[in-house]
Amino acid sequence: MDFHSNLVVFPPDTVPQSAPISANQVRNNAGGFGWKVDDFSRLKRFLCLGSEGGTYYTSEKALTQQNVGCILNLISEGKGTDVVKTIKQFSLEGRTAKQTSILLALAVCCRSSDLTTKQEAYKAVCDICRIPTFLFEFIERCEKQGKTTGWGRAHRNAISAWYNRFSDDPVKLAMHVTKYRQRNSWSHRDVLRLSHTKPVNDAVGVVLRYAVRGLSDAKQMYDKGEPESEDVRKVLKFLSVVDEAKSCTEEDKMVELIRQHGLVREHIPTSLLSSVSVWKELLQKMPMTAMIRNLGKMTSIGVLRDGCSEEDLVVQKVTDRDSLKQARIHPFNVLVALKTYSAGRGEKGKLTWIPTKRIKKALDDAFYLSFKFVLPTNKRYLLAVDVSGSMGCPVMGTPSVTCRDAAAAMMMVTKRTENPDNSTVVAFCDKLTPLDIGHTDDLDTVTGRISNMPFGGTDCALPMVWAKEKKKMFDVFVVYTDCETWFGKIHPSEALRQYRKWSGLWDARLIVCGMSSNEFTIADPDDPGMMDVVGFDSAAPEAMRSFVMGEI
Known part of the structure; x- marks a missing residue:
């Protein structure tokens, strides 16, 4: 039965919120009445806020299904390309705190039966999946969308294009492959085998061979002599250093490898992840997101102390509006960092620290700076x-x-x-x-x-x-x-x-x-x-x- 079919509307100044004042109102999850936002407004809410954890009234699963339904409605109305454009805009402009909802929405569009939507969505994969973590999650989301989990031509081509887009900077690809080895039960080896990716040049080929078979096989591609390509030599050198770092036990040696080759935390063996000198060196060129995420760890082992030069560096970095914008640091992530750092303990694990006043103040300032002026x-x-x-x-x-x-x-x-x-x-x-x-x-x-x-x-x-x-x-x-x-x-x-x-x-x-x-x-x-x-x-x-x- 249609709730509104026999609706009697009373004067609005006499109607409580438990009853409607307009035939266009709907009952909310708490039992009151309000208006339903249009599908594009709801899409934007989902992209920004996601459905993780659900709400007080709605489970995560139900909330996710409702938002996916909203996307499918827009696609069925012929607005699929506008949906993809919105997804891409929110991702590139750093308007979302987490990429989970972005990647789910993109996967829904890629698995759509609407050909135009599907084509536009796959074109956006390289721009939205900026790091392997996003790529792996996107692939996992695609596996769960639609009637099949097959790797069709469009899907394989989009994944192959992701790897080959680093043809002009293969060392960056090598960094991605070694920094993010696997996420969401996916590894580069799994993905490359399923996508049948063919490298566009020798340097990319070396990285892909390394990802699938390891360093020795990658080097065997040039077992007859020194490779002529400068890019190939750089890639092989970087990959060799990464493998060397895995078994390094000397702090001074690791500090030198970090300084010379730009290694990051993920390259450091567990035995050296409590070394003050190693973390001090990592901090010098640490990406903004990683730095904010590791403030507690660095404080707990004494890298960050009141009045030290490392504290000065952190304060300078997190209060630089241009750096925050360039790193796409979202205000919500700064708020989480502030809440966690101020608490002096992580949400998980046993790590504790005594926060410094200047870093707390810097994070507070960074929250406002991370919004557009x-x-x-x-x-x-x-x-x-x-x-x-x-x-x-x-x-x-x-x-x-x-x-x-x-x-x-x-x-x-x-x-x-x-x-x-x-x-x-x-x-x-x-x-x-x-x-x-x-x-x-x-x-x-x-x-x-x-x-x-x-x-x-x-x-x-x-x-x-x-x-x-x-x-x-x-x-x-x-x-x-x-x-x-x-x-x-x-x-x-x-x-x-x-x-x-x-x-x-x-x-x-x-x-x-x-x-x-x-x-x-x-x-x-x-x-x-x-x-x-x-x-x-x-x-x-x-x-x-x-x-x-x-x-x-």
Whole structure:
């Protein structure tokens, strides 16, 4: 039976959130009513937030199936090429914290029965699968999509193209092959045998032979004499050094190999992974992502200490906006690093450390720097963070960061961007609490304060209701929530309309910052003064600014 077939719509100011105010509303997972976001908006939520860990109301499996269904709907509507374009854009612009949802969405498109979508998706493989970890996960995702797991021509060609794209820089291919030997139960040997990859030149051929058969076989390709190609000589030299490092037991020797040949942590034997001198040398040219991930380890063994030159180097690197952008460091990953480093222990294992104050401060600064620089709007903001029970779930499957933490962090981006005198912060669930959050408060303090608040039901109308009751004048309401609202006596959209009428601010706007990849929103899609953005999309602050200024 169609729920809406005999729907009676009452005046909106008398309808609680447990009933609809429009025939276009749908029931959310908590039992309340809101609007359903369009499929492209949901695609963007999924790409940014994924479905790992599920939500308070929906299992990970069910949430994933819903989002895959959304992608298939778009493809069936003839929008497959736009889907692929969006996936590629979000990946290349570093707008997503994790690549899992990106790779799943790409695999769905590659396994599509729509030929045009399939072709465009396979063309994007090399750009999106930038490292072997992504390539292996993409392959695994493809194995689980569609009716077959076969390696057809399009699939084999795309994988072969991935390896051959390093024809002009075969040493980089050698680095990839030796740094990321296997992931997701896949190895380069497995992939190369299934893809029947034919190398485009001798240097690539040496790397592929090494990956499949080892160094001795790779060298035998030139057993009749020294190879003429300079690239081949460089590749063989690098691969020989990598194999030498496997059995190295001397710290000084390993330091020299790192310095001369650019070896990385994955090349270091386990016996030397607690060496201070080895880690100090690794740190000099360590990629940004690896450095942030290993801050705890380096602090625990004494590489990073208060006032040392290595601490200076870390602070300089993580607070360089251009370096963060070039490395595609996502704000969420910085937040996770800050939470983990500040805790002085990892989520897994027994590793502990005493964090340094300067590195904690640098990570706090890096969080804001990792967003695109946004100019202030000079509007009056009410920033409202949902602290209800459903917001206590881990976001993106990361135990150390809940949706509530993530919402608080996103709120602080706007708090720091705007004039501190023009923004008020509140937390809400079934009741609302004003918060004394300072413009310069650090993230650890803010997330800790909000995490300790009592939970309750969800009433997303409270920010507007409170502003009207307290006679507060705001140009913009920003609600950070999972949109699972159900508790209130009035719908959020109607509360905003009543606030506009009372205040005379007919252009008062509502921005809903969604913190989960579900299909619901409290923003009325027919009201041009209401907008949905995806929480932890690194482009969200700029989109919000443009909306507030009337540019979109």
